[in-house]
Amino acid sequence: MSGRTRVRACPQRTCVGCREQSGKAELLRVVLVGGRCVPDHRGTLPGRGAYVHPRQSCVDTAVRRRAFQRAFRAPGPLDTAELQSAPQATL
Numbered sequence: 097m098s099g100r101t102r103v104r105a106c107p108q109r110t111c112v113g114c115r116e117q118s119g120k121a122e123l124l125r126v127v128l129v130g131g132r133c134v135p136d137h138r139g140t141l142p143g144r145g146a147y148v149h150p151r152q153s154c155v156d157t158a159v160r161r162r163a164f165q166r167a168f169r170a171p172g173p174l175d176t177a178e179l180q181s182a183p184q185a186t187l
Contacts, residue, residue: 109147112163113154123147128168132175135182144168148179155179 107120125136125145136145146167148154158164159176168174 111149111154111158112146112167113148113151113156113158113161116149118149120147122149124150126164126179128164128170128174131170131172133164133179135179152180 108117109120109123110117111123125139125141125147126133127136127141127143127145128134129141129143134141139145144167146158146164148158155176159180164170164174164176165172
């Protein structure tokens with residue numbers, strides 16, 4: 097063996113708010129549950145996920161741009177109150 101250690105690949109995702117790429121571990125996964133955008137802190141909820149930085153500015157930008165509707169391919173308005181009212185620490 098050469099003594100080199102293998103670096104694990106970190107999956108990259110794009111924030112739907114600011115459109116910057118970051119590691120998957122640095123972003124918050126959001127899923128659509130019954131017309132509501134719900135934060136998926138453990139990353140285990142079923143369905144399509146959208147990723148956003150855990151900052152209120154990115155969440156607000158995504159809501160303003162209707163980025164969650166496009167990411168989830170949803171036809172109508174989505175309820176994002178749970179994301180917008182979440183404290184900074186849990187986002």
